Amino acid sequence: MAPSQPAHVNLSPAELSFLRSSLSQTPPIRLDNTKGPRDFRSMIAEYDVLPSTNGSARIALEDGTEALVGVKAEVEKSQWRPNVEGRHTLSVAVGVDVDMADDDGQEGEENKGKGQNGWIEISVEIPGFREDDALPVFLASMLTESLLASGELKDRLYINQRFHWKLGIDVLLLSPPLSYPLALLSMTTHLALLTAHLPALKSEKDEDPLFDDDWDAAVPLYPKHDAQGGTNVDKPPIIVLAIAVGSNIIFDPCKEELAVADAVLAVGCAPSNASSTGARIVSIRTIDPPAHLTPPAVPNSMNSATGGVAPASTADALTQRELLSATGVWTPPRGGMKRSLISQVTSMVVGKGGVAEEVIAALQAIEVG
Amino acid sequence: MAALSDRRRINAPSGGTSAPVFSKALKEPGYLEELRPQRIRAPKELRKIFLQTSIIPSASGSAYLEIPNAPSSHPATLIPPTSSLKIAASVQGPKPLPRSAPFSPTLLLSTTVKFAPFATRHRRGYIRDAAERDLGVHLETALRGVIIGERWPKSGVEIVVTVLEGDEGAWWGQEGGSNGSGWGLLNVLAGCITAAGSAIIDAGIDCVDMVSGGVAAFVQDPSADGRLLVLDPSPAEHRDIIAACAVGYLHSRDEVTEVWLRGDAGLEAADSLIEGAAQAAEGSFSVMKEVFIENLEKNGNAQGLEGAGGKRKHADVEMAG
Numbered sequence: 001m002a003p004s005q006p007a008h009v010n011l012s013p014a015e016l017s018f019l020r021s022s023l024s025q026t027p028p029i030r031l032d033n034t035k036g037p038r039d040f041r042s043m044i045a046e047y048d049v050l051p052s053t054n055g056s057a058r059i060a061l062e063d064g065t066e067a068l069v070g071v072k073a074e075v076e077k078s079q080w081r082p083n084v085e086g087r088h089t090l091s092v093a094v095g096v097d098v099d100m101a102d103d104d105g106q107e108g109e110e111n112k113g114k115g116q117n118g119w120i121e122i123s124v125e126i127p128g129f130r131e132d133d134a135l136p137v138f139l140a141s142m143l144t145e146s147l148l149a150s151g152e153l154k155d156r157l158y159i160n161q162r163f164h165w166k167l168g169i170d171v172l173l174l175s176p177p178l179s180y181p182l183a184l185l186s187m188t189t190h191l192a193l194l195t196a197h198l199p200a201l202k203s204e205k206d207e208d209p210l211f212d213d214d215w216d217a218a219v220p221l222y223p224k225h226d227a228q229g230g231t232n233v234d235k236p237p238i239i240v241l242a243i244a245v246g247s248n249i250i251f252d253p254c255k256e257e258l259a260v261a262d263a264v265l266a267v268g269c270a271p272s273n274a275s276s277t278g279a280r281i282v283s284i285r286t287i288d289p290p291a292h293l294t295p296p297a298v299p300n301s302m303n304s305a306t307g308g309v310a311p312a313s314t315a316d317a318l319t320q321r322e323l324l325s326a327t328g329v330w331t332p333p334r335g336g337m338k339r340s341l342i343s344q345v346t347s348m349v350v351g352k353g354g355v356a357e358e359v360i361a362a363l364q365a366i367e368v369g
Numbered sequence: 370m371a372a373l374s375d376r377r378r379i380n381a382p383s384g385g386t387s388a389p390v391f392s393k394a395l396k397e398p399g400y401l402e403e404l405r406p407q408r409i410r411a412p413k414e415l416r417k418i419f420l421q422t423s424i425i426p427s428a429s430g431s432a433y434l435e436i437p438n439a440p441s442s443h444p445a446t447l448i449p450p451t452s453s454l455k456i457a458a459s460v461q462g463p464k465p466l467p468r469s470a471p472f473s474p475t476l477l478l479s480t481t482v483k484f485a486p487f488a489t490r491h492r493r494g495y496i497r498d499a500a501e502r503d504l505g506v507h508l509e510t511a512l513r514g515v516i517i518g519e520r521w522p523k524s525g526v527e528i529v530v531t532v533l534e535g536d537e538g539a540w541w542g543q544e545g546g547s548n549g550s551g552w553g554l555l556n557v558l559a560g561c562i563t564a565a566g567s568a569i570i571d572a573g574i575d576c577v578d579m580v581s582g583g584v585a586a587f588v589q590d591p592s593a594d595g596r597l598l599v600l601d602p603s604p605a606e607h608r609d610i611i612a613a614c615a616v617g618y619l620h621s622r623d624e625v626t627e628v629w630l631r632g633d634a635g636l637e638a639a640d641s642l643i644e645g646a647a648q649a650a651e652g653s654f655s656v657m658k659e660v661f662i663e664n665l666e667k668n669g670n671a672q673g674l675e676g677a678g679g680k681r682k683h684a685d686v687e688m689a690g
Contacts, residue, residue, distance in 0.1 A: 117551075134509075137502040145551075145631045149612075265628070281639045284614075284630035288510040295474030296519045318520065332475065334577045336514045336619055336626030339647065343640045350636050 011259060013297030013330035020260040021328065024246030031256050038348075038355055040252040043187075045366050047195045055196025055221065059188045063254060066174040067184050069192040071221075075159070075209055076119075076166040115154025119164055120147060124171045124185065139182055142285055143171070143189060146237040146268035149282035153193075153234070156221065160206045165198060179255040180287065182266055186239035191363050193236040196221040237270040237282050238363070240355055242345045243289070244337065249345055251355055261289045263337040267349045269356040279356040281346060289333065296321070297330040405540055406439060406450045408599070408606040415601040415652040420563070420660045422571040428459035430572025434564040436556075439603070448541045451605040452489075454556060455533040458564035460572040462526035470525075475518035476574075477525040480509040482561055488535045489553075500551065504558055507629055511562045511582070511617030514626035517575045526574065530561045540605040552586070552604040555615040558629060559584045559646075562617045563653045570661065578619040580626060581657055583649030585642050586613035587634065598641060600649040614642040618650035 011019070022029040028037055035041075042062050050056035053070040060066040124140040125131060147153060147169075157165040169192070171185050197218035199211035212218075223233055243253045243261035250257060258264065268283035300306040302320055311317035324331060349356050394401050410416070416436045425431035438453035463476055482504040484493040493501075508530065516526075536553035562582030569576060583601070589609035590597035596611055604610060612632025616625045630642060 132497075132499075132502065134502060134506045137499050138506045141499060141503045149631060149633050151633075281630070281634045281636065282632070284628050284639065285507075286510055286626070286628045288506075288513050292513050292518060293473075293475055295522075321519075332519055334514065334517060335622050336617070336624035337628075338624055339640075339643055342625070342628065342643060346639050347636060 011256065011294075013295060016260050016291070016294055017297065017328060017330040019256060020245060020330070023250065023257060023260060024248055026248070028245065028248045028250060030250065031254055037248060037250045040359070041254065045187075045191060045363070047191050047367060053192075053196075054198060055192045055194075057188050057191035057195065059184060059191065061184060063178055064175055065178050065181060065184055067181065067188040068172045068174055069185075069188045070170050070172075071192050071196045072168045072170070073157075073165045073196075073198055073221075074168070075163055078162055078164050114158045115151065115156070116164075117148055117154065119154055119157045120144065120167045120169070122147070122169045122171065122189075124173075126173045126177055126181070128176055135177070139185060140171075142182065142239065142266060142268065142283065143169075143186060146186070146239060146270070146283045147189075147193075149237070149268070150234060150270055153221075153236070159201065159209050162206065163209050169193070179253065180241060180258055180264070182239055182287075183241040183252060186237070186268070187359065187363060190236045190238045190360075191366060194222055194363065195367055235271045235360065235364075237268050238356065238359055239266050239268045239283075240349050240359065241266050241287075242349070244341055244345070247341075249341075249348060251348075259290050259294065261291060262333045263341070264289045265337070265342065265345050267346060267356075269350050271357075271360050272350075279350040279354065279360070281350055284342075284346065286337065291333050294330070294332050296332060299324060299327065299329045402608070404446045404448060405608065406603075406606050408603065409439070412597060412599045413648070415649060416603070418563075418653055418656045420567060420656050422567050422660060422664060424457070425459045428461055428568075428572075430460040430568045430570070430574070431458060432564045432567035432571060433457050434560050434567075436560065451540075451603045452537040452553070453534050454536050454560045456530060456557070456560045456564045457533060458528065458530045458561070458568040460526060460528050460565075460568045460574070462572075463521045463524040463574065464526070466523055466525050472523065473525075474522050476516060476521035478509055478513055478516065478518070478528065479525065480505045480512065480528045480530070480565070482508055482530045482532065482557075484532045484535055488532050490537060490541060500554060504554065504561065507558050507615075507627060508561050508565060511580060511627035512565060512569065514617075514624075515566070515576045515578060515580045515619065516569065517577060520575055526572075528565050528568065530565055532557055532561070536604060538604055540608075552602070552610050552613055555584050555586075555613050555629060555631075556601075556604070558582065559615045559650070559653070562615075562627065563657065566617075567657055567660065570657075578622050578624075579654060579657060580617050580619055581650045581654040582615060582617055583646045583651070583653060584613060584615045585645030585649055587611040587632070587638060587642065596638075598645050600645055601652070612638060612642060614639075614646045616643060616646040616650055618647045618654070620651065620654045 044060045047057040049058050050070045054073045055071040056069060058068045122140045122144045124136040126136050129136050157167060159165065169189060171189060173181055197220050200217040200219050201209060202212050203210040222235055225233065240251060242249055242251050242265050243258060244263045245261055253261065264287040266285045266287055267281060269279040270282050272280045301308040302311055304310045311320055348354055419435040420432060422432045424433045434456045436454040438451045466473060482501050483497055484501060486493050536556040538551045538553040559582030562580060566580040570579060585598060585600050586602040587596045588599055588602065588607040589611060612634035614630040617627035618625050625647065628643060630639060634642060
């Protein structure tokens, strides 16, 4: 029965009310008043920090939260699947001429649809939480399902009928979770996957896999260019956290801002393949706003210490409380999100020139620069 | 040495066995697909829902939800057709927190979703796995927005949802379908929301609205060569689900407390998915409403009104049939 978020801030109802009213102004005044509603906190990012992984990254935010991600790949034996093999034997039996030249050109096509979800495993470790606690489990499943949504990554892990790569992504939060760490973890994972390399395969077809021991020859897990040399390639997804306060939408909230949010939405998005739009949505989840757990304020009119009259009965207190909603006395938010608000958030995230595009471009620049 | 000491029994082969594969399935690539159950409902038509409340006398509120499966269209095959959904939810409390617990200004909600070991094709253990915990978090999010928690300081309520039979993520005959992409979990979540929402109302806990769950999905549609929005998808009936979404929907406020969308959705697609899922939730809401009106009529209006005040006396429940 412990509260799901021990990192829950201790703010008095008066402070909560003050924060909420400043965030619901137009334009909103954020806790860090130099930032607009779409601005992210500044961060320090580096990659290739762990020498014994296939790809790794570390990102530290200005408030002291820091995450480390290591991506490791292992060769594993695949389970025999009759239908995959069946298709192959069939084409030989019927005598269909397998065009070798065509095969080489379309390596991606050959692997298509052969990947399995189980080949990618994400574990999230957060100090102060057991690994089966709700928060790490929730974070891991959100990261996993955004990663699996496109299906292209798992297909690239296919080696041949008998072997595949097993990708282990270990996400470690080095600091206590000061603010909701989902966005930070996903950005770190994005950077680690973007820079991950797999050893180049030397063997062919269904031979036992043999790899090039030259690390310089390794192939990136997310290729920089597609077969035609274009740049429309698959990139790992990122997750953007947005809160709604009144009619304002604020991205990348810090923990105090999160504490007064009416609704919290996590939007997972990947860069779109077509260049017309900014990004595409791969997952959306609502997160329970911590404001639901905050104590309601006692207005002066109901407090005998400040000259008010304490309500005589419980029913009386309830009625008086219900009439308070518009007076600015802090009451925990109720209900959910309007659908129009959700679509407003998603269009701000993935629309052209949206938040997702900016974040992805910024992370890409880290690798290039 | 194990083999020596265990000669009295007929042991399984040491190398392990694999399930039989019928040659017809290998020779004719399209054969298995023919056996797949077809969706005969209209795209916007839901499956039938059975809902009953107050089934567990010892709990302060409870509900049972069932979505029966479609009859098999191919009697020739051993592969079971679509799966069904059976969910029991019970509410314990609100009751005071133990003395050792820290002060809480609001009602502490703890949700537990557990699949029965026999609920799906693959046996689930007795310890909750990651998917079940994840569902628990989703359910908590869906309910937290509905309950007016500030009216119960220093108390807690436990919501225990047992999934007796869960929707499968994919059709059994589909290759690699068993470790599936978990589309069935969305149906389970929607069912859990409807069942737990009914159980909360049955327990007489103050709520801002009734919450019901619904699912919508975009599926690959060969006839319309594009994608088709279907409400309440049964994952066995669709080979390729592109994206799906489950919501917890508040009918009279027209709000969603919970959105779980996954899959490769575009911008407009995400909007129409949430829209569709809300429509499906309207369907389960109408069932909930009917059930509660029926209950009120059965128990007499006076007692029903007293129940709404939170001071309901439990009448003896007659267990019929």
